[in-house]
Amino acid sequence: MTLTPALLAFAACLPVLANGLPQAASSASTALPTSTAVVPGLNDLAISAGKRYFGSATDNPELNDTTYTSILENYAMFGQITPGNSMKWYATEPEPGVFTFTAGNVIADLAKSNGMVLRGHNCVWYEELPDWVTANNYNATELAAIVANHTGTLVGYYAGQMYAWDVINEPLNDNGTMREDVFYDTLGDSYISIALKAARAADPNVKLYINDYNIEYVGTKSTAMQNLIKQLQADDVPIDGVGLESHFIVGEVPTTIVENMQAFAALGLEFAITELDIRMELPATADLYEQQKTDYYTVVSACMQVEQCVGITVWDWTDKYSWVPSTFPGYGDACPWDSNDMLAHQNYERKPAFDGIAIALQGQSI
Ligand SMILES: *[C@@H]1O[C@H](CO)[C@@H](O)[C@H](O)[C@H]1NC(C)=O
Ligand SMILES: *[C@@H]1O[C@H](CO)[C@@H](O)[C@H](O)[C@H]1NC(C)=O
Ligand SMILES: *[C@@H]1O[C@H](CO)[C@@H](O)[C@H](O)[C@H]1NC(C)=O
Ligand SMILES: *[C@@H]1O[C@H](CO)[C@@H](O)[C@H](O)[C@H]1NC(C)=O
Numbered sequence: 034m035t036l037t038p039a040l041l042a043f044a045a046c047l048p049v050l051a052n053g054l055p056q057a058a059s060s061a062s063t064a065l066p067t068s069t070a071v072v073p074g075l076n077d078l079a080i081s082a083g084k085r086y087f088g089s090a091t092d093n094p095e096l097n098d099t100t101y102t103s104i105l106e107n108y109a110m111f112g113q114i115t116p117g118n119s120m121k122w123y124a125t126e127p128e129p130g131v132f133t134f135t136a137g138n139v140i141a142d143l144a145k146s147n148g149m150v151l152r153g154h155n156c157v158w159y160e161e162l163p164d165w166v167t168a169n170n171y172n173a174t175e176l177a178a179i180v181a182n183h184t185g186t187l188v189g190y191y192a193g194q195m196y197a198w199d200v201i202n203e204p205l206n207d208n209g210t211m212r213e214d215v216f217y218d219t220l221g222d223s224y225i226s227i228a229l230k231a232a233r234a235a236d237p238n239v240k241l242y243i244n245d246y247n248i249e250y251v252g253t254k255s256t257a258m259q260n261l262i263k264q265l266q267a268d269d270v271p272i273d274g275v276g277l278e279s280h281f282i283v284g285e286v287p288t289t290i291v292e293n294m295q296a297f298a299a300l301g302l303e304f305a306i307t308e309l310d311i312r313m314e315l316p317a318t319a320d321l322y323e324q325q326k327t328d329y330y331t332v333v334s335a336c337m338q339v340e341q342c343v344g345i346t347v348w349d350w351t352d353k354y355s356w357v358p359s360t361f362p363g364y365g366d367a368c369p370w371d372s373n374d375m376l377a378h379q380n381y382e383r384k385p386a387f388d389g390i391a392i393a394l395q396g397q398s399i
Pocket of ligand 1: 094097098
């Protein structure tokens with residue numbers, strides 16, 4: 034027999050909540066606080082505050098989950114989406130010169146039908162490449178043509194549909210040197226200008242971004258990114274924005290985010306928080322949830338303080354589809370909404386982190 038939520042609650046002698054799910058049985062999960070904010074939606078708040086969007090990453094395998102999509106497709110909540118995987122190189126050019134946009138189009142169509150801003154992610158990255166890019170020992174002439182063709186074809190295909198593209202993803206090492214991947218090893222840093230110029234030629238209106246992590250605070254890597262931008266500008270290479278990924282840890286959010294944003298703003302370009310999540314070491318506790326609320330507040334209010342920060346994207350809004358547990362074993366609960374897991378008594382509830390975001394977007398103090 035299938036246990037409906039009401040039957041499960043009956044079986045466990047638990048009260049049924051208004052959402053049809055049994056109330057949590059374990060004291061560990063009942064102890065976790067939830068949101069108390071009463072607000073129209075985070076995107077509405079962001080737009081009222083003069084930002085372009087508050088949005089989320091999403092991914093094709095999640096879209097058969099109708100509870101998930103009913104929240105994702107609420108424009109008041111999310112005015113922007115980023116495809117988590119389906120526009121990456123392995124997905125869009127799996128064989129040389131063979132382009133497939135079917136999966137990417139699912140995300141682009143979702144944005145279109147909901148009036149959402151779309152961020153393209155990404156053109157050139159050392160990971161999630163199809164084998165052929167690295168396996169064929171291409172020489173510089175060949176690889177330059179491949180980078181230009183991949184970027185130009187991808188950006189050209191979606192021309193007119195995208196607000197921005199992460200043309201270059203994660204080009205720097207944490208010590209500020211260029212990452213030694215197939216592109217750098219073959220082409221030096223010229224691969225960056227090759228891709229940016231191809232992107233501009235393919236879509237004159239889309240914002241061209243370089244996206245990276247550990248550049249959200251004052252330090253060696255951020256300085257290296259600023260120097261890279263200055264060099265591109267000096268060389269007349271088109272560059273419009275910087276993506277500050279912002280994958281943080283609860284209690285360890287950097288204290289120099291605003292100062293760092295001001296340094297990027299001084300370069301005359303825009304930037305965005307592109308992949309925000311704030312993970313904690315499991316098991317979650319009420320204290321960790323409260324600290325996470327403060328931490329989300331800190332990051333979002335930094336964006337509110339600097340005009341050139343155009344928007345904020347969370348790297349999915351629910352713990353159910355977060356990349357964190359599989360990438361950082363022992364860590365999780367990084368998103369502003371919890372999971373939907375009957376056994377853990379979670380049903381896409383908003384966490385206190387949601388309130389931290391809402392308070393910041395309203396320009397209030399926590
Ligand atoms: C959606 O499809 C995936 C397989 O792609 C499956 O694992 C998952 O259970 C499905 N989810 C729903 C809600 O049907
Ligand atoms: C690169 O390889 C092509 C063959 O695909 C060859 O014509 C060209 O001369 C090579 N370029 C260099 C710089 O070795
Ligand atoms: C990519 O290469 C194909 C095959 O040579 C060509 O038809 C196409 O125009 C190229 N596209 C771009 C944007 O360079
Ligand atoms: C910078 O980091 C990279 C990657 O970890 C390493 O290969 C390189 O040697 C480092 N360079 C310096 C100058 O420390």
